[in-house]
Amino acid sequence: HLVCCRALAGVITRAARKQLPRTSAAPMHSSDDGVGSSVPESRAAMEQRYLEKAEHFMGSHGDAQDGDDDDDYDDSYAEQEGRPYVPPASVSDGSKPCFATNIEKHFVVPARLQDKPYELIEAANDWHYAMMNDHPRNEFYKAALARVVKPDSVVLEIGAGSGLLSIIAASLGAQTVVAIEANHHLANVAREIIRRNGYEGKIHIINKMSTEVTPAELEPFGTPTVLLSEILGTLLLGESALHYVMDARQRLTTPDCAVVPLRGTQFATLVDSADIASITSVKDWQGIDLSWFNSLQDTTSMVFTKQYGFRFSSCSYTELAPRLPVLPIDFSSDQVGVWRGEKRTHLQVQKAGTIHAILASWEVYAIGDSTDKPLVMATHPDATLNNFPRDMQWGQGLQLIEDMACEGGSPVPFQVSAGEWLT
Ligand SMILES: C[S@@+](CC[C@H](N)C(=O)[O-])C[C@H]1O[C@@H](n2cnc3c(N)ncnc32)[C@H](O)[C@@H]1O
Structure with a gap:
């Protein structure tokens, strides 16, 4: 059961170092910031195709799509671009x-x-x-x-x-x-x-x-x-929460109504995980070379951990860069379509390793107490570690990654060194 969901993760490429800020922060840039000009033609074309697809998808209804295609979900949803999730x-x-x-x-x-x-x-x-x-x-x-x-x-x-x-x-x-x-x-x-x-x-x-x-x-x-x-999905907006909250806010409530949850953020994290590699690729066994089988590896679809049938929080993994906020949402004021998929993010790798996947997890917030500390609920693996039900109902999204710069019969692992900038 794989459902294509490029709207969140996408393509990672090595950035041209000289054109990037030297700070250790990971600033968000729009796609016209000049970085693209240093990317080789074939990769730029590939990224453009991705951005056009994302633009088409996000522009039509604004919500990312939930990849869960259990029988109880509307399986045809993926084909019905422009329509929100229907329970x-x-x-x-x-x-x-x-x-x-x-x-x-x-x-x-x-x-x-x-x-x-x-x-x-x-x-x-x-x-x-x-x-x-x-x-x-x-x-x-x-x-x-x-x-x-x-x-x-x-x-x-x-x-x-x-x-x-x-x-x-x-x-x-x-x-x-x-x-x-x-x-x-x-x-x-x-x-x-x-x-x-x-x-x-x-x-x-x-x-x-x-x-x-x-x-x-x-x-x-x-x-x-x-x-x-x-009405939160494995992806923050996977069940069209913004669509339905915005509609109710605009038609059914007082203009200053309190909204619970108030805000949310979709995060993406680069992970190195031998456990993930062990169920998504193969090398050899007792001298038998099986590596050609990797030509079938799907690095296009986002798969939910519950579809793989495991808890990511129970895997061994290393985060190679700080968790990146990719989509902040204010449920009390944002409009559907607020994110049009054109943001390009730069981030600096903190630890050397292989980026096996992008992990998608989220946080939602509610109004805090008198100390103004917001209440938080999250699906990050460290938040679900001791929460078996949360892993089983939400879990996280995983998109496998390969080094797209190396075209060939089999995917090439995306190895990175500490300090390297990615875009
Ligand atoms: C994730 S469950 C939450 C159920 C309950 N509120 C709870 O927290 O335990 C979401 C429920 O919302 C319903 N639902 C989702 N979107 C809806 C919408 N736009 N209008 C009416 N019901 C909706 C689904 O049928 C489902 O029963």
């Missing part, structure tokens, strides 16, 4: 059978599952359990909501799921919570969990895509003063 079962036509009829006869299905919708069982087991059991995630949201929820707050949640975050908002004393959930099976589950926790008078579920909810529907509850969402 599973949000436009169900009822054709998906109930659980028992979708399972081969010789499997034993417990009675409690027989008539349940197949889509619901799939979504719950594929990601909702892990999500709900990411306790630091829940704590981040609880602390963030505690900072903004007041007795007169009207909270609007995009993507209620089980109802957990809406219940947290209600338990913190919000006047009313309106929770939008596109998946109609989950909307019913959320209603039941809300009822079982005694919040049915406080939390109202609307079973729609958030983009289809009108201000008139919210009128009975008051105009929302807090906008809450957890």
Whole structure:
């Protein structure tokens, strides 16, 4: 299962040292900063092709695409450039059978599952359990909501799921919570969990895509003063969070509504990892030369660690340069398309090694306390090390890297020395 996602990582080349700043910082430059002129023609052409592709992709809807193409995701999304991520079962036509009829006869299905919708069982087991059991995630949201929820707050949640975050908002004393959930099976589950926790008078579920909810529907509850969402993907904007938050902000909330999470940053890190190399390339075994097999190595697609089936946090790896912020997002003010894929970044390698991959991870922030320290939630491997559920539901993105300057039958490892500048 590989989905092409060049919008984040892309092509790394060695920079022409004399044209770069001498500082150890890694400044961001636009593509017209003159660096490109020192790049050999073939590589420049290759980069141009990449930039055009990224521009086309990002310009059409602004959000990066989530590479997770589990069956429960809209597989055709990759082909539908210009359209945001659509959550599973949000436009169900009822054709998906109930659980028992979708399972081969010789499997034993417990009675409690027989008539349940197949889509619901799939979504719950594929990601909702892990999500709900990411306790630091829940704590981040609880602390963030505690900072903004007041007795007169009207909270609007995009993507209620089980109802957990809406219940947290209600338990913190919000006047009313309106929770939008596109998946109609989950909307019913959320209603039941809300009822079982005694919040049915406080939390109202609307079973729609958030983009289809009108201000008139919210009128009975008051105009929302807090906008809450957890529609983050393995890539920060992989589930079109900015698209949906911006739409709700512009149409459904007060102009100065509190947004949770408030900001986020997508990071990229250059990693050297023999463990990654051991599952993505081959050398030899007992004198048998297998290296020609490397001509098949895919350095184009971004693959999610959960698709590989391992936790990156459990691998041995070395970061060859400081984690690089590539996409800062302000969910309270940014517009879709704020990042058009034209930024070119220079960074200096800190340790010699082989760049096996670019690791994609993110941070989101919420308003801090009186000391002004923002609350942070992250998917960096050091943040997921002791958080098995977070690795299983988000994990990280990995894009393999080869030295594109060395064209040939097999990929050439991208070896770097300390102090070398890359662009
Ligand atoms: C990652 S889950 C989060 C569930 C819950 N809020 C929690 O934190 O445990 C995202 C949920 O949002 C729903 N969703 C995503 N985008 C949506 C949208 N634009 N409108 C309505 N529901 C959406 C999905 O169906 C899914 O149930």
